[in-house]
Amino acid sequence: LGVNFTKRKAWNEVVAILISSILFVGLHARYEYLSSFICLFLFSFVVGYARLSSNSLCLPIALHAFSIAVGVGFSLLLI
Structure with missing residues (x-):
């Protein structure tokens, strides 16, 4: 996944984040609802954009x- 960021000079940065987000969602395929995949994709995209814009992992x-x-x-509220 990090390879997409190291080769970002050759790739469009948004495409690198999209590919990483799609791979991330694909690796978390244990969810059964489409809304879970959409939330995971959006979260992954936001985290990828944060990595790109901050140039840091913090x-x-x-x-x-x-x-x-x-x-x-x-989850504690549901107990």
């Missing part, structure tokens, strides 16, 4: 940690 890691915290928070 922002994508923070976004991922925040999404996990939100998920845990919602």
Whole structure:
């Protein structure tokens, strides 16, 4: 997945994020609802764009940690 970012001079940056997002969603194929795939794709695209725009992994890691915290928070509300 990181290869798409290392060759971004030859590729359009948006295409690299799209391909990485599609691969990410494909690797998380255990979900059965289309809405889950759409949310995963959008999240992956946002994280990819954050990586590209910040030129660092700190922002994508923070976004991922925040999404996990939100998920845990919602699951605790359901208990």
